Amino acid sequence: MSRKPGNRCPPRILDAILRTKRTAEGCAWGHTLDNFFCAKPPASASGTAGKEEEYSWTDVWTTSVLHGPADEGSISREPAMRARKPWPVLKIPRRGGDSVPALGDVDPGSDHENDGPDSALSTGELAPCYERGELATRDADPFQIDTFPKLEEFVPPEYLPDALCVHDPDHRVSGIEPTEDIVYYRRVFPAQNSGAGETATPERSGSRRVGHLYLTRQSRVGCGHHSNVYRASFRLPAPLETDSGGFVAVVAKVAVPRREAREHLDHEAATYQSFPSHLAQEFCGYALVPNVKYPVPVSAVVPKFFGYYVPEHGAGDIAGPSPILLLEECGSPVDPTNLSQDSKAECFSLFLRLHLSGFLQKSAFKKNILVQPGPLTVHPSQRSLETPGFRIIDFGRAVRRPPVGNQKDWLDEKESEVRDVQKVLRIPRYSMS
Numbered sequence: 001m002s003r004k005p006g007n008r009c010p011p012r013i014l015d016a017i018l019r020t021k022r023t024a025e026g027c028a029w030g031h032t033l034d035n036f037f038c039a040k041p042p043a044s045a046s047g048t049a050g051k052e053e054e055y056s057w058t059d060v061w062t063t064s065v066l067h068g069p070a071d072e073g074s075i076s077r078e079p080a081m082r083a084r085k086p087w088p089v090l091k092i093p094r095r096g097g098d099s100v101p102a103l104g105d106v107d108p109g110s111d112h113e114n115d116g117p118d119s120a121l122s123t124g125e126l127a128p129c130y131e132r133g134e135l136a137t138r139d140a141d142p143f144q145i146d147t148f149p150k151l152e153e154f155v156p157p158e159y160l161p162d163a164l165c166v167h168d169p170d171h172r173v174s175g176i177e178p179t180e181d182i183v184y185y186r187r188v189f190p191a192q193n194s195g196a197g198e199t200a201t202p203e204r205s206g207s208r209r210v211g212h213l214y215l216t217r218q219s220r221v222g223c224g225h226h227s228n229v230y231r232a233s234f235r236l237p238a239p240l241e242t243d244s245g246g247f248v249a250v251v252a253k254v255a256v257p258r259r260e261a262r263e264h265l266d267h268e269a270a271t272y273q274s275f276p277s278h279l280a281q282e283f284c285g286y287a288l289v290p291n292v293k294y295p296v297p298v299s300a301v302v303p304k305f306f307g308y309y310v311p312e313h314g315a316g317d318i319a320g321p322s323p324i325l326l327l328e329e330c331g332s333p334v335d336p337t338n339l340s341q342d343s344k345a346e347c348f349s350l351f352l353r354l355h356l357s358g359f360l361q362k363s364a365f366k367k368n369i370l371v372q373p374g375p376l377t378v379h380p381s382q383r384s385l386e387t388p389g390f391r392i393i394d395f396g397r398a399v400r401r402p403p404v405g406n407q408k409d410w411l412d413e414k415e416s417e418v419r420d421v422q423k424v425l426r427i428p429r430y431s432m433s
């Protein structure tokens with residue numbers, strides 16, 4: 001069937017659309033709000049002055065669309081989109097004066113965003129490079145969990161422990177039968193060989209790299225129908241270090257001893273494993289996310305994933321200890337009655353960006369949207385809820401877009417999730433698209 005000429009996109013417009021800078025999900029991107037403009041005539045020009053402006057996200061464009069190849073100079077003045085670096089906590093002691101880039105760089109801030117598309121910690125950067133005499137000099141009490149800094153950096157899989165020694169005096173990981181005070185685990189995700197062939201392989205002591213996790217009854221930060229979630233102190237194996245005796249804080253999600261709960265946790269772990277890495281990263285600038293009228297920050301959508309571990313003995317046995325999902329701690333559930341319009345738009349955009357990346361969360365409740373003081377690029381003492389950061393959690397029921405074939409069911413479910421999220425966030429339908 002031949003297309004009618006009238007349906008073809010004029011080449012100049014197509015060029016402009018292709019030229020637009022975009023996020024990994026394909027949303028038009030601009031470095032500052034000044035890089036966005038409304039392509040629709042103002043109300044005064046259309047004789048409806050005085051009425052509230054009515055336009056949709058398709059009426060808003062970014063300046064990158066305006067610049068053709070002849071304007072390369074002007075377009076290159078807009079800094080590139082780059083991942084923002086969370087405040088650094090992890091360090092690697094220097095081995096003999098290597099002049100490789102420092103692990104633990106502080107984010108250069110928005111005045112310096114033309115410094116290239118670097119991300120927080122890439123495998124290449126994780127060469128031994130950091131030297132500070134005071135590293136790990138004091139003995140920390142691992143059960144003083146609140147004293148440790150949150151782990152917010154990306155940790156390449158080859159730096160995660162292959163095995164985990166879980167110190168659990170309150171029997172938080174118990175299945176039907178009570179567990180020992182120390183339980184041994186092995187890593188399932190990321191798969192053990194997933195870092196093979198990378199350049200900077202960490203040193204190993206013995207055959208496996210062993211990490212330590214410490215849980216207590218008092219450190220529970222949440223519970224759901226299927227699980228309990230604890231703030232836990234986490235000691236990563238060498239060569240990773242911190243100023244707090246090598247300890248960082250993460251959250252550990254464990255399933256209650258029911259078949260369905262264990263299956264949900266397995267599924268959630270596989271979902272985190274399949275998320276593209278950009279979903280857990282914050283980027284500079286703003287994006288036009290379809291169905292949100294205004295540009296929104298390109299914040300991280302989901303927590304960082306630090307591995308899924310199953311017991312060495314009795315994995316899969318409901319009577320035995322629960323598997324453990326380790327995640328970045330991302331705050332507490334939102335209260336939609338206290339959210340500003342901007343925050344609602346940002347939370348809504350996280351779900352829309354998740355959908356654009358091919359996933360539905362399938363559990364759109366306010367307790368599954370977290371808020372924490374931000375921005376994460378600055379020291380925790382300087383963060384504030386005036387500049388909040390949001391994340392979506394709980395992927396035990398998540399659904400992935402089918403790769404081929406009829407996607408009607410997926411699209412219907414997506415529409416239904418969009419309506420659920422609007423309801424949860426108390427967003428009037430007309431106000432977004």
Ligand SMILES: Nc1ncnc2c1ncn2[C@@H]1O[C@H](COP(=O)(O)OP(=O)(O)O)[C@@H](O)[C@H]1O
Binds near residue numbers: 222227251303368370
């Ligand atoms: N990454 C996280 N950071 C901080 N708190 C979390 C995190 N994940 C879960 N929680 C807390 O634990 C609660 C239950 O977690 P969730 O993953 O929703 O479990 P369930 O699948 O049982 O509903 C959440 O509502 C939240 O309060």
Ligand SMILES: [Mg+2]
Binds near residue numbers: 224363367368394
């Ligand atoms: Mg939940």
